[in-house]
Amino acid sequence: MKIVLLCALALAGTASADTAKAKDPSRIEIVVTKRGFEPETISVAANKPLILVFTRKTEATCAKRVVVKLGGDKKVEAVLPLDKAVEVPVTFAKGGTLTYACTMDMIKGTIQVQ
Numbered sequence: 585m586k587i588v589l590l591c592a593l594a595l596a597g598t599a600s601a602d603t604a605k606a607k608d609p610s611r612i613e614i615v616v617t618k619r620g621f622e623p624e625t626i627s628v629a630a631n632k633p634l635i636l637v638f639t640r641k642t643e644a645t646c647a648k649r650v651v652v653k654l655g656g657d658k659k660v661e662a663v664l665p666l667d668k669a670v671e672v673p674v675t676f677a678k679g680g681t682l683t684y685a686c687t688m689d690m691i692k693g694t695i696q697v698q
């Protein structure tokens with residue numbers, strides 16, 4: 585697995601034309617509840633490093649790990665301890681529809697990459 589780290593400082597002075605709707609576009613909070621992942625769908629920009637912050641809030645779920653698809657056969661997996669925010673740095677190389685899901689791919693959310 586290859587993780588590319590880009591300098592976050594470069595973002596500070598740059599006004600991007602396609603700014604995301606989120607207040608802080610570099611972090612997206614995702615909570616695991618007994619209903620699944622909330623939000624169920626996120627929209628992100630391609631080729632932009634961001635941090636998905638997963639917090640599992642329930643024991644009544646099989647999503648105690650999350651698998652984030654990055655495109656192609658690339659993915660990143662993280663363990664989600666109860667009530668602990670877990671930061672998953674990701675960059676989606678190109679546009680398309682990807683998912684974040686439990687390891688069985690049953691409980692899942694959708695990533696719209698633009």
Ligand SMILES: [Cu+2]
Pocket residue numbers: 646647686687688689690691
């Ligand atoms: Cu599952």
